Amino acid sequence: MKVSLFLTCLADVVYPASVGQSTVEVLERLGCEVDFPKKQTCCGQPAFNSGFHRESKEVAQHMIKTFEHAEYVVSPSGSCVSMLKEYPHLFADDPDWADRASQLADKSYELTQFIVEVLKVEDVGAELEANVTYHTSCHMTRLLGVRDAPMKLLANVKGLKFTELPNKQQCCGFGGTFSVKMVPISEQMVNEKVEHIEETNADVLIGADLGCLMNIGGRIERQGKPVKVMHIAEVLNSQGS
Amino acid sequence: MGVRIGSEKFFDRVDKGINNEFMRKAVVEAQTRLEGRKTKTQEEMGNWEDWRDLSEEIRQHTLDNLDFYLEQFAENVAEQGGHVFFAESAEEANDYITNVVKKKNAKNIIKSKSMVTEEIGMNEALEETGCNVVESDLGEWILQLDDHDPPSHIVVPALHKNKEQIRETFHEKRQYSNSSDPNELALFAREQLRKDFLSAEVGITGCNFAVAESGSVSLVTNEGNARLATTLPETQITVMGMERIVPTWKELDILVSMLCRSAVGQKLTSYITGLTAVKEDGDVDGPEEFHVVIVDNGRSKILGTKYQSALQCIRCAACINVCPVYRHVGGHSYGSIYPGPIGAVLTPLLDGYEDHKELPYASSLCAACTEACPVKIPLHELLVEHRKDIVEKTGKIGFAEKMAMKGYAKAASNPNLYKMGTNMAPSYIKSIAKSEEDGKGKGVGPVKLWTNIRDLPESDGNSFRKWFENRSKGGDQ
Ligand code: SF4
Numbered sequence: 099m100k101v102s103l104f105l106t107c108l109a110d111v112v113y114p115a116s117v118g119q120s121t122v123e124v125l126e127r128l129g130c131e132v133d134f135p136k137k138q139t140c141c142g143q144p145a146f147n148s149g150f151h152r153e154s155k156e157v158a159q160h161m162i163k164t165f166e167h168a169e170y171v172v173s174p175s176g177s178c179v180s181m182l183k184e185y186p187h188l189f190a191d192d193p194d195w196a197d198r199a200s201q202l203a204d205k206s207y208e209l210t211q212f213i214v215e216v217l218k219v220e221d222v223g224a225e226l227e228a229n230v231t232y233h234t235s236c237h238m239t240r241l242l243g244v245r246d247a248p249m250k251l252l253a254n255v256k257g258l259k260f261t262e263l264p265n266k267q268q269c270c271g272f273g274g275t276f277s278v279k280m281v282p283i284s285e286q287m288v289n290e291k292v293e294h295i296e297e298t299n300a301d302v303l304i305g306a307d308l309g310c311l312m313n314i315g316g317r318i319e320r321q322g323k324p325v326k327v328m329h330i331a332e333v334l335n336s337q338g339s
Numbered sequence: 340m341g342v343r344i345g346s347e348k349f350f351d352r353v354d355k356g357i358n359n360e361f362m363r364k365a366v367v368e369a370q371t372r373l374e375g376r377k378t379k380t381q382e383e384m385g386n387w388e389d390w391r392d393l394s395e396e397i398r399q400h401t402l403d404n405l406d407f408y409l410e411q412f413a414e415n416v417a418e419q420g421g422h423v424f425f426a427e428s429a430e431e432a433n434d435y436i437t438n439v440v441k442k443k444n445a446k447n448i449i450k451s452k453s454m455v456t457e458e459i460g461m462n463e464a465l466e467e468t469g470c471n472v473v474e475s476d477l478g479e480w481i482l483q484l485d486d487h488d489p490p491s492h493i494v495v496p497a498l499h500k501n502k503e504q505i506r507e508t509f510h511e512k513r514q515y516s517n518s519s520d521p522n523e524l525a526l527f528a529r530e531q532l533r534k535d536f537l538s539a540e541v542g543i544t545g546c547n548f549a550v551a552e553s554g555s556v557s558l559v560t561n562e563g564n565a566r567l568a569t570t571l572p573e574t575q576i577t578v579m580g581m582e583r584i585v586p587t588w589k590e591l592d593i594l595v596s597m598l599c600r601s602a603v604g605q606k607l608t609s610y611i612t613g614l615t616a617v618k619e620d621g622d623v624d625g626p627e628e629f630h631v632v633i634v635d636n637g638r639s640k641i642l643g644t645k646y647q648s649a650l651q652c653i654r655c656a657a658c659i660n661v662c663p664v665y666r667h668v669g670g671h672s673y674g675s676i677y678p679g680p681i682g683a684v685l686t687p688l689l690d691g692y693e694d695h696k697e698l699p700y701a702s703s704l705c706a707a708c709t710e711a712c713p714v715k716i717p718l719h720e721l722l723v724e725h726r727k728d729i730v731e732k733t734g735k736i737g738f739a740e741k742m743a744m745k746g747y748a749k750a751a752s753n754p755n756l757y758k759m760g761t762n763m764a765p766s767y768i769k770s771i772a773k774s775e776e777d778g779k780g781k782g783v784g785p786v787k788l789w790t791n792i793r794d795l796p797e798s799d800g801n802s803f804r805k806w807f808e809n810r811s812k813g814g815d816q
Contacts, residue, residue, distance in 0.1 A: 105803060107751070111764045113796050118803035134807050137754040145744050147704055149726025153748035160752035236705035269663045273703025278788040280701060282353055285792045286667035287703070316793030320774065 099217070101130045102168035104161075104182075104206070106175045107140035108308040117308065120335035121174045121209055128217050137164045141181040147274050151188065158185050162198050170216065171206040174331045176238025177307045182206045183242070208238060209331055210306060214247040221254035225338030231263045231300040232330075233270060233291070233314065235307040248306055248330055255333060261298040265290075272313035288317045295325055306330045341429070341460045342675055342690040344489040349674065349697040356668035362491075362499040366669055369498055373660045376604020377711075384600070394597050395715035397590045398651035401582075405642065408551040408584050409633065415554025419616030421629040425581075429459035432634050436461060436543070436576055437468050439630055443574050445470070445540035451558065451565035452476035453545025454493055454654060455580045455634055457676045458689070461543070472543075473535040475564040477528055481505055484512045491670025491678060494602050494656040499669055532564075542572035542626070546579035547653075548594060549631070552587045555615040556631065559598060561608045569614055575626035577614075581633050582650040594653060597713040601655035637689045645724055649684050651714045656681075658708035658718055664701055673698060680708035680718045687725055696735050699725035739784065761802060772797050 103125075109117045122132050142157035162185065165171050173179050183206065185199035213219050232252060239245050252258060271277065271287025278284075291314055295303050303318075303325055305311045315327035345352065356362065381387045401408055413423040426432035440448065448470055456462065462472045474483045478497040482488045485508045490496030497505070502519040509515035509527060517523045547559045556577045558565040569575050585591045599605045618625030641650055659665050659679030670678035675686040675695065683698040699722045708718040730736050750756045771781040772795040780790030789795070 110803060111761050112768060115803040115806045119806055122807070134804075136804070139751040139754065139757045140747075142751065145748055147723060147726070148740075148744060149723065149728070149730040150744040150748070151727050151730075153744050156748045157751040160754075236703070236707070240706040240710050267707065269703045269705035269707065271663070271703060273705065275785075276700070276703045278785040280664075280703075281788050281792060282350070282357055283664055283668060283701065284703070286357055287663050288793070290667075312796060313793065316789075316795060319794035320792065 099130050100169045101125055101132050101172050101212075102165055102170065103132055103134050104138055104141075104165065104171050104173040104178065105134070106173055106178045106308065108312060109174060112312065113308060117174055117329045117331055120329070120331040121172070124209075124213070124222055124331060124334045125172065128213065128219055128222065130217075133168075135164050135168070139164075141178040143178065143181040144274055146181065146184065146188070155188055158188055158199065159195065161185075162195070162202050165202055165206075166198070168205065170212065171202065172209055172212045173206070174209045174329060175307050175309070176208045176211075176235050176242045176244055177309055179206050179208045179211075180237045180241035208242060208244055208247075208306065210247040210251055210334075211242070211244045213334075214250055220250045222251060222334050224254075224334045224336050225256040226333055226336040227257040227338070228302045229259045229261065229298075229300045230302045230304050230333075231261050231295060231298040232266075233263060233295075233303060233305040233310055234266050235305060235310045236269050238306055239267070251334060252304070252330070255336070257338065258333075261300055264294045264297055266294075268294075270310045270314050272309045274309065277313055284313075285317075288313055292317055292321065292323065296323065300325065302326045302328050302333075304328050304330050304333055342458055342677070342686055343694055344671065344676060345674055347674070349672075349701075352672045352674055353668050353701075356672040359499075359669065361501055362669045363667065365498060365501060366666055369492075369495060370660050370666055373602075373604060373656075377601055377657060377660070378604075380600040380604045380606060383606075390593070390597060391713055391715050394594060394713055395651065397585065397594060398653070398714045399648075401584060401586060401590075402642065402647060402650055405582065405584070408586055409581065412549050412551040412554055412584055413631075413633075415551070416616065416629075416631055417554075419554055421554065421616045421631060423631045423633065425633050425635070427635045429634070429636050432459050432578065432632050432636070433461055433464035435630075435632055436578070437464055439574065439576060440465060440470060440541055441468065443540055443628075445574065447535070447539045448472045448541045448543055449535055449539035449568045449572060450474050450476075450479075450542075451544045451560065451568045452479050452496070453543070453578055454676065455545055455583075455636075456543065456578050457490065458580075459578075459634060459636060461578065473532070473539070475532055475536065475562075475568055476560070477525065477562060477564075480528060480532065481508060484508050489671065490676060492656060492659060493654055493677065493679075493681075499671070536567045536571050539568075539572045541574045541576060542568035543576045543578065544568055546577050546583050546631075547598065548591050549579055549584045550586075550588055550591055550613075551584055553615055555613050557591060557595065557614070558610075558612040559595060559608050560610045560612070561603070561605075563610045566610055566612050569612065569626065570624040573626060574628040574630070575614075576630045576632060578632045578634060581635050581638050582652075598653050598655050601653075601657040601711075601713040641688050646684070646688055646721060648716045649681070649688060649721060651716050652681055652685070653714055654681075655713060657711040657713060658716075661707040661711045662702075663705060663707065664703065668701075673701070680722075681716070684716075684718055684721045684725070692725075692729060692733055692735060696729060696733075699723075699729065743785075761804065765802065768795050769797060771795065 146154035189195040506519035
């Protein structure tokens with residue numbers, strides 16, 4: 099199966115290569131042929147959520163063109179995929195672009211969703227000895243509707259000791275520009291999230307969205323807490339030691 | 340009171356909220372309790388999502404045909420001896436109400452809980468004419484005694500107060516000398532209020548739903564106060580937002596059930612009161628004169644726009660009870676009698692952006708509200724629509740943000756520019772990732788705002804792109 103990777107700007111620019119690398123390696127191990135369209139940039143969500151829809155459209159058009167050739171678009175971010183799914187609404191009064199946008203939206207999947215729903219795989223053969231908990235990102239669960247896929251995949255990772263995160267449905271306070279526009283509120287939200295993570299005694303917090311992980315992980319680092327943050331792609335790519 | 344409460348700036352209000360430890364504890368407890376109960380009663384319904392679809396459909400149908408149902412309702416009220424007044428503005432509503440009261444030579448007014456009367460500032464208008472207006476909902480009564488402290492929640496108005504504070508207020512204002520035991524407090528309130536019920540010449544209520552087919556109004560309470568307020572006084576005035584209507588009792592049945600479950604996690608509240616017109620010969624109680632004031636106050640301007648779904652709201656507060664922002668800042672931070680997600684959507688629509696321009700941004704767009712709403716209002720999407728209108732129509736966006744967004748769009752739609760960014764980013768990020776010695780953030784603008792409270796991941800410069808290119812050349816194998 100041919101898969102085009104949409105890396106997302108955070109994985110591309112802000113994070114070390116390992117999230118993208120892991121995504122590629124997991125997909126390849128499951129028999130996919132992965133290509134990386136070099137012209138890809140960002141999903142446009144920062145502008146969209148800030149109300150700059152004209153600017154967001156510019157970005158969306160570029161992304162639609164960049165992935166037009168793809169059979170499947172897979173991305174290690176529930177939030178960015180939910181933004182791709184927003185494109186048809188963004189072009190609601192422009193039938194041509196709306197149509198192209200729908201084509202992209204229909205073939206786009208978040209990584210765990212793609213593995214479970216399209217590849218029909220629930221055990222990727224990963225192994226990681228660790229006490230972990232998992233943050234269910236809001237956009238991934240509520241906007242994209244992906245709740246079970248990451249749970250199914252994690253349940254089959256050998257060596258994981260999983261503790262459910264208390265108040266897991268609660269937002270971590272990232273919210274894109276919210277995290278810098280409303281710092282005092284975002285700070286309270288992420289503090290509460292970190293407290294709940296500590297309650298689980300987990301050594302590793304796993305998540306499927308780098309936005310949330312950058313926020314929670316950044317706060318954990320600043321507070322000097324010993325919890326490590328891992329993207330789910332990295333966990334699924336772990337082969338034990 | 341009006342829609343707006345207080346005159347402090349948004350971030351000052353937020354700071355106050357965040358530093359009010361008692362209030363925050365109360366909010367967390369209330370959210371946990373109410374949300375837990377809601378989930379339980381939701382599960383009892385089995386197919387909750389179907390009930391939400393149906394409720395949304397009822398509300399949408401009613402709003403799409405609002406003129407028809409309002410007319411039907413008004414005709415039915417009039418036919419049965421009631422009076423209906425359509426008030427375009429808060430002033431018109433208050434003028435009508437104060438006139439009715441004047442004509443009756445009434446001085447004592449008993450009220451049951453009503454958000455729309457807060458919205459139009461009715462109490463103040465009546466008090467200016469020399470009337471004594473008493474709130475009979477326990478929470479509202481406490482706030483009224485406490486020098487008109489504004490409500491912080493649309494269902495539990497005194498949520499921000501604890502029993503000690505309530506005891507203090509009772510003691511100071513009414514010489515209460517017993518303990519802060521909730522039962523004793525409630526008993527005292529009941530004794531005090533009983534006198535007011537008996538002496539009131541006019542009872543004023545809100546309206547949860549008005550039934551078009553019969554010209555009835557219905558009230559949902561747990562204290563039974565609305566029932567007393569509508570049976571003892573000679574004159575009853577019901578004030579309702581123009582959208583608060585259902586076609587028939589069948590729809591009322593569904594929506595009342597959704598309201599009770601979503602608001603307080605009860606199948607039904609202790610009292611669901613249905614009232615139709617005036618008392619007839621032979622009736623023991625009920626009003627001799629009945630007025631319904633249907634308030635527009637900006638609502639018809641929302642009809643037919645992209646914000647119309649906000650009028651579907653049945654004021655259950657489920658969105659407030661799951662909101663992580665409300666959780667930490669509390670109701671007063673919103674600066675509006677309508678707090679939380681629905682408040683952030685509705686307040687700028689009713690009262691303009693000028694005093695409320697921050698509200699649409701006071702959300703992480705986590706969509707917990709949208710998921711909780713029993714009538715499926717896409718609250719987080721409406722917040723984005725507000726942001727869009729603020730950008731495109733108001734000129735309230737700073738130059739720096741505009742430039743930043745334009746720059747972002749340029750870079751994210753132009754691979755060459757974007758590539759320059761990705762090449763430069765790692766070393767820049769490295770330089771600002773950790774805090775200064777004093778714990779403050781590095782960088783400027785949004786970067787500094789971010790790093791004030793959080794580190795950034797340390798990008799190793801070994802970007803994915805290099806890796807991928809290298810391996811396709813065979814370098815990694
Ligand atoms: S917006 Fe929905 S959830 Fe919020 S108060 Fe209104 S009906 Fe209830």
